[in-house]
Amino acid sequence: MTSLAMIEAAAERLAGRARRTPLLSAPALDEIAGRRVLVKPECLQLTGSFKFRGAWAAISALDPALRARGVIALSSGNHAQGVAMAARLHGVPAVIVMPRDAPRVKIEGTRALGAELVLYDRATDDRDAIAAELADARGLTPIQPFDNPAVIAGQGTVGLEIAEQAADLGVSRAEVLVPCGGGGLSAGVALALEARAPGMRLRPVEPEGFDDTARSLAAGRIMGNDRLAGSVCDAILTPAPGGLTFPILKRLCGPGLAVTDDQAMQAVAQAFARLRIVAEPGGAVALAAALFHRSRIEGETVIVVVSGGNVDAALFCRALEGGAA
């Protein structure tokens, strides 16, 4: 079970490795949102998403002899790159099991970081079996994308930074909107805020039609999605909240929010024009909720995590053209 002490320990291991991303703002965003908007751009993190934090936190905590044999991860992209980079910086092998239809920018980014890629077909292959067989045969340690206490602790360092940076601006009360897939980032940030910024409340944000976490929170038990494809928000399409993450979310989070693909794409365009950052659609859902669901949010200030920026140029430019998905 992830604790504040684990998050603080992860922050120490990440010091000088992960970037302390700034807190950005722009008058034009405040006007659209009807309140002050503070943006934590984890697209500026190493490998272009917050995932590096959890990957480093988990790999740096491994027994050195075990770590030396290497790590393995299942991921369609951002976790893959985080694990590949953290393994590379530790000088240990990384094997990434990735769907063949993952965004090209993520496949190439992972390969460029020196990881060994094993591509599978979503329709016909059993990815878990592929990963388990490789892990057994080579003694690789699996680094789960969210249901791993050390990974959750690493993602929680985003929450420590938000608490400190908001306090520097005199902000102690706010809703904190976080893009949510399996819930690792949301759970880690919620734990950090509980201790360091108790006036803040986390709210997970998902794409419409893939709002498993919102429905699970409403029902009080884990609910799954009917489908796993069909949104531009590829980064946060997961089957269901995790067994480790959901109890944390249930205890600490406010109601979930859901945005359309079109709203996510508009948020990508706003982040480009107003903040000069590159957000991927899945990484921009929390910003979309702040901008386009203002009546469902409370308070004078809203804090938004932009969780990643690994997006193919064609899709990005479609967003800038004001195009729907």
Add this chain to the structure above:
Amino acid sequence: MTSLAMIEAAAERLAGRARRTPLLSAPALDEIAGRRVLVKPECLQLTGSFKFRGAWAAISALDPALRARGVIALSSGNHAQGVAMAARLHGVPAVIVMPRDAPRVKIEGTRALGAELVLYDRATDDRDAIAAELADARGLTPIQPFDNPAVIAGQGTVGLEIAEQAADLGVSRAEVLVPCGGGGLSAGVALALEARAPGMRLRPVEPEGFDDTARSLAAGRIMGNDRLAGSVCDAILTPAPGGLTFPILKRLCGPGLAVTDDQAMQAVAQAFARLRIVAEPGGAVALAAALFHRSRIEGETVIVVVSGGNVDAALFCRALEGGAA
């Protein structure tokens, strides 16, 4: 004459106002450049360029009674937005005299910040006469874009941050590549580095065909450009180095570098894909020099300022398509 003490005083006035932009890097950029590349993304600064620093430094130093009457600036875009924002935060009027053919994103950005815009025609109007008449009639204080000691001091705070952030990474020797128009940023940064990072040497970077500073440095005296339009690097097309900036550049800078529009556009695409930041072509010329003129640069580490990110979506997407200008 701008001194280190003035830069330090500007840094104090800017504390809590300007953003301390991070220092970014990516393995893929290091590979292209053949050395370690550290990027200072001033596109993430308030108003999307470093210009806010100089504008705030100058306006905050004015006598309050004078300041209350308002300020005026001549600018095609980034300085305009910096002055408009700094004036707005001081609660004083700003009048901006701007060419009618400035990028739309810059005209709209300046207007959105509450400034009064006076648009002129580059071919037929005398902008200096327009500005002088307005300043006289209303008692407005001109905030020059580069030939102003307080503005140079404000831009120099970028250099203080580079010196500190590089030292945190163990880097004390490096060439520091800076996009150069009138030379305010280059002069300020060079002065800061002289005192705080004497192992670093600044090199101004310009678009080919508009390399007035490089030619002036080579000649030892101020040389002008033949033309002032015809490059995608609109942010840094100026007639000649300034009377205040050039003596500083002459004393402290290494030889200037020049890049093609196509190289600037490629650097915009690299900054998108590798750093997830939005750079405008003129703001990306120093990154372009680091990536595509490696044989003209010395040392194991190069530090690059990306000076702005105010770019229309259409031009940005042309860069991502790998298109020439």
